[in-house]
Amino acid sequence: MEIQPNLPFLGMTELGGFGTLQNSNNKNGSCGTVVQDVQIKIVDLENAKVLEPNHLGELWLKTATIMNGYYKNLEATKSTVDEQGWLHSGDIGYIDEDGELFVIDRIKDLIKYRGHQISPGEIEGVLLLHPAVLEVAVTAIPHATDDEHPIAFVTKTPGAEVTEQELIDLVANNMMDQYKLRAGVIFLNALPYTSSGKIAKRELKAMAKKLVMK
Known part of the structure; x- marks a missing residue:
């Protein structure tokens, strides 16, 4: 297989190679389409039923090279590989109508709110979508009766301005009730990153918990 440089893909050590690979015609943000000799599906988190295109669920993969x-x-x-040989990736995503895979979150990062699992x-x-938002990371703070409340950490685009209430309203007006930023928005000069270049959500979650304890 010829791999084109700088194109996204999905691979896992447990899988023994690539699961999906993007080509130059795929959509921005996708991980591409499934590669030869690999099967993928998106399943419901509660009952493991296979979901239709564009529905969020857990990504499962199957191939002869699984660990x-x-x-x-x-x-x-x-807990990772079931009796039928499906690898439960722990990734939350969806497959669109063209067979392209989009990974949105990790199951461990889902926010629990009154029985809902929020991505x-x-x-x-x-x-x-707001032009004043440069970077954002959403995590949660504990809540006595609701389990958790979403909170957003935001850095602003240089020279742009936006208020906490504007961003709270943006989410409230475009998403279902359970997604509301009930714990608010925190503006930072920069988001923390891990050594691998990912946003350090564990650090942000610890920061959010300290806010609750004040």
Whole structure:
């Protein structure tokens, strides 16, 4: 397989290679389409039923090169690869009508609100529509009765201005009730990053918890 440089793909060590690969004709933000000899599907988080295109769920993959298991960790192996050989990726995403895969979040990052599982990535996508928002990361703070409330950390585009209430209203007017930024918006000069170049959401979550304790 010839890999074109600088094009997104989805691969996992547990998978033993690529699951999907983008080509120059694929949409921005997608991980491309499934590669040869790999099967993928998006399943409901509650009942594992296969979902229709453009519905968010967990990405499962299957191929002959999937790992035999984690070294001396049978429990982790069983929770990752089921009896039918499907690898449960832990990624939240969807497959569109053209068969392109979009990964939005990790299951471990989902926010729990009154029985709902909220994708931070969906909220981030709406906030990024505002021209004054340069970067955004959504996490949650604990709540006594609602489980968790979403909170957004935002950096502004240089020279642009936006208020906390404007961003709260943007989400409220474009998303369902459970997605509302009930814990508000925090503006930062810069978002923290990990050594691998990803936004350090664990650090932001710790920062959010400290706000609750004040």
